[in-house]
Amino acid sequence: MSTPRTVTGEVSPERDCPSDSSMVRLVYRRNFLLPIGEVWAALTEPEKLERWYGTYTGDPTSGRVRLTMTDDHDVATTDVEILRCTPPARFAVDQDGWLLEVALRQVGQVTSLEFTHRHVPRSEVGEIGPGWQYYLDKLNAALTDTPPPLWEDYLELVDEYR
Numbered sequence: 001m002s003t004p005r006t007v008t009g010e011v012s013p014e015r016d017c018p019s020d021s022s023m024v025r026l027v028y029r030r031n032f033l034l035p036i037g038e039v040w041a042a043l044t045e046p047e048k049l050e051r052w053y054g055t056y057t058g059d060p061t062s063g064r065v066r067l068t069m070t071d072d073h074d075v076a077t078t079d080v081e082i083l084r085c086t087p088p089a090r091f092a093v094d095q096d097g098w099l100l101e102v103a104l105r106q107v108g109q110v111t112s113l114e115f116t117h118r119h120v121p122r123s124e125v126g127e128i129g130p131g132w133q134y135y136l137d138k139l140n141a142a143l144t145d146t147p148p149p150l151w152e153d154y155l156e157l158v159d160e161y162r
Contacts (some may be wrong), residue, residue: 006137008160009129014119022122026129026161028115028136032143036106039113040088042143043102052138052148056080067095071138073151129161130154 007029014023032039042048046055050070058065060082068077078096085091092101099118104111115136120128134154141148 006133006140008133008157011125011129011161023119024122024125026117026120026125026132028113028132030113030115030136030140032111032113032140033109034111034143035109036088036104036111039104039111039143042139044087044091048142052142053135060085071135071151126158126162130157133157 009026009028011024011026014025042052044060049055053071054067054069056065056067063082065080065082066077067080069075080096081094083092083094083099088104090101090103092099094100101114101116101118103114103116105114106112113136115132117128117132131154134149134151137149140146
């Protein structure tokens with residue numbers, strides 16, 4: 001087993017919760033040497049999303065889709081409500097109670113992605129954090145046509161997030 005070489009997510013107190021709240025947010029940043037449209041497509045087009053995360057049914061313009069994970073370790077099906085969407089720069093969704101936000105920005109030839117999982121109970125960060133790091137690394141592999149990472153390599157990162 002090898003430790004992934006990507007940067008772990010940042011854990012910080014949630015901004016819109018009381019100061020004594022145990023809710024935090026996980027923030028991940030990635031850069032891609034690709035146009036913003038290609039990264040947006042990998043996040044929103046069913047056939048490209050399926051390469052690294054899952055597939056969905058339903059019409060996104062209705063504000064709701066049904067997502068089925070397509071990973072060996074997770075094949076759950078969940079409801080996703082699209083809260084905000086401004087192509088190709090940002091979107092926010094509620095994935096079965098998880099508040100997720102994506103922001104993209106292109107400067108020159110580089111597109112920066114910021115992924116945020118909001119309102120995470122502090123006690124669950126160790127389990128959730130490595131998962132998002134794994135999926136974002138799978139996104140990178142899909143965008144660069146390189147072999148995807150192995151989930152087993154992320155299990156030892158639990159303590160990094162606590």
